[in-house]
Amino acid sequence: MPPLPTSRKILVTGATGKQGGAVIEALIASKAPFQILALTRNASKAQSLASKPNVTVVEGDILNPTAIFEANKPIYGVLSVTVPGKEGAEEAQAKPLIDESIKNGVEHFVFTSVERGGNENSEKNPTNVAHFASKHRIEEYLKENSGNGSKMSYTILRPVAFMDNLSPGFYGKAFASMWGGLGDTPLQLISVHDIGLFGARAFTDPSFKNREIGLAGDELTLSQAQKVFKDTLGQDLPETYGFVGSGIKYMVSEVGTMFKWFKDVGYGVDIQALRKEEPRLQNLSTWLKESSKFPKE
Numbered sequence: 001m002p003p004l005p006t007s008r009k010i011l012v013t014g015a016t017g018k019q020g021g022a023v024i025e026a027l028i029a030s031k032a033p034f035q036i037l038a039l040t041r042n043a044s045k046a047q048s049l050a051s052k053p054n055v056t057v058v059e060g061d062i063l064n065p066t067a068i069f070e071a072n073k074p075i076y077g078v079l080s081v082t083v084p085g086k087e088g089a090e091e092a093q094a095k096p097l098i099d100e101s102i103k104n105g106v107e108h109f110v111f112t113s114v115e116r117g118g119n120e121n122s123e124k125n126p127t128n129v130a131h132f133a134s135k136h137r138i139e140e141y142l143k144e145n146s147g148n149g150s151k152m153s154y155t156i157l158r159p160v161a162f163m164d165n166l167s168p169g170f171y172g173k174a175f176a177s178m179w180g181g182l183g184d185t186p187l188q189l190i191s192v193h194d195i196g197l198f199g200a201r202a203f204t205d206p207s208f209k210n211r212e213i214g215l216a217g218d219e220l221t222l223s224q225a226q227k228v229f230k231d232t233l234g235q236d237l238p239e240t241y242g243f244v245g246s247g248i249k250y251m252v253s254e255v256g257t258m259f260k261w262f263k264d265v266g267y268g269v270d271i272q273a274l275r276k277e278e279p280r281l282q283n284l285s286t287w288l289k290e291s292s293k294f295p296k297e
């Protein structure tokens with residue numbers, strides 16, 4: 001591929017969060033000559049991003065993309081990360097950004113969605129999990145509008161559950177407890193680090209244009225994960241009582257619906273094919289060693 005001009009700007013939403021942060025790290029590591037615009041609602045919280053090479057912290061609210069484009073155009077590429085909230089929240093974060101991107105001549109738009117049971121199912125099936133369905137509606141909107149006479153191409157990344165949910169501390173233990181409720185049904189997992197790799201490739205590799213791609217690097221039951229954890233780090237996976245997981249699923253009904261979907265349908269990424277395409281793809285063991293926050297001796 002010929003070298004890209006350094007002036008190309010990529011707007012990264014969710015820059016202070018997990019996926020946006022990982023895409024920024026991977027873009028920097030790729031040495032692709034982009035200027036990265038790291039969006040946050042509060043620049044004073046993003047000091048560590050400001051010191052990274054090729055990163056400019058941009059203060060703004062994704063709910064008002066017009067102001068972001070006015071202050072920073074021309075923008076070559078956009079990474080869109082949405083955060084679930086009350087009904088319509090994710091669409092409000094993504095659809096005006098898609099419209100504004102097309103209006104302002106953005107060339108490539110990357111949306112981080114969620115996997116919904118294999119490529120074909122993911123395309124057709126919103127599922128009964130509300131934040132999966134809102135992402136499906138955004139995907140449809142992106143495909144419809146980018147193909148509609150605009151020059152904007154897209155990549156839809158569809159990650160499965162994050163390995164990083166297994167963080168040290170209460171949240172990680174609660175996730176393990178909910179996972180345990182799946183019994184013998186395995187769960188597919190992806191590291192946030194690898195979402196970053198694919199996010200960066202979406203902007204640098206032309207074969208990612210107009211592509212929808214499920215992302216998973218491992219598939220395990222909780223008892224298999226416990227063994228991997230022990231074998232890799234020489235300690236037990238931190239856990240809490242099973243009733244904590246069932247209590248959360250009961251109290252937060254959407255979480256309950258999602259775990260029921262994991263049991264009844266489940267993610268459907270072809271991990272072997274993805275690893276052929278990206279040999280750096282982490283499994284749980286390599287993530288624990290290379291990227292997790294668990295102490296390594």
Ligand SMILES: NC(=O)c1ccc[n+]([C@@H]2O[C@H](COP(=O)([O-])OP(=O)(O)OC[C@H]3O[C@@H](n4cnc5c(N)ncnc54)[C@H](OP(=O)(O)O)[C@@H]3O)[C@@H](O)[C@H]2O)c1
Pocket residue numbers: 013014015016017018019020039040041042045060061062063081082083084113114115131159160161162165
């Ligand atoms: N956890 C999983 O296993 C999993 C699996 C698949 C998909 N997902 C999806 O991943 C998404 C969350 O991604 P994440 O974990 O990377 O997010 P995260 O770490 O929670 O970070 C959220 C980011 O969104 C930004 N943000 C929120 N509202 C904003 C606004 N109005 N304007 C500008 N920025 C705003 C925040 O930035 P500031 O506060 O700095 O403004 C923050 O950087 C969810 O949609 C979830 O469904 C999660």
